[in-house]
Amino acid sequence: MTDTISYVHCPVCGLNRTLNRAKVATLPNPQKHDLVQFRRQYGREKGGKCKGFPRVGGLTIKQAAAQPEYRHYLSRILKQARLVIQELEEAGVR
Numbered sequence: 001m002t003d004t005i006s007y008v009h010c011p012v013c014g015l016n017r018t019l020n021r022a023k024v025a026t027l028p029n030p031q032k033h034d035l036v037q038f039r040r041q042y043g044r045e046k047g048g049k050c051k052g053f054p055r056v057g058g059l060t061i062k063q064a065a066a067q068p069e070y071r072h073y074l075s076r077i078l079k080q081a082r083l084v085i086q087e088l089e090e091a092g093v094r
Contacts, residue, residue: 011084012077034058035077036070 006019039053064070 011087012080030061033060035061035074036064 007016008019009016034057036059037055038057040056041053059067059070061074065074
């Protein structure tokens with residue numbers, strides 16, 4: 001027998017969380033959240049272990065908007081967010 005697990009899937013970023021985790025998850029403050037994150041990539045150690053991708057910096061939305069190389073991505077996020085808002089409003093969510 002299989003069980004069904006319910007997930008919340010973010011239509012903007014694609015993040016999936018189970019409903020139990022989504023209830024306790026908090027949305028980041030967009031004024032402080034680093035939309036663009038920089039991470040250092042380490043190679044695998046002997047034995048196949050990876051040190052991961054530690055974060056070494058980032059840019060907020062306003063900081064990223066000031067740099068031309070990120071404008072296209074920000075425009076795509078804005079367009080998607082507007083579509084999500086439109087769908088929510090049409091569904092009667094306020």
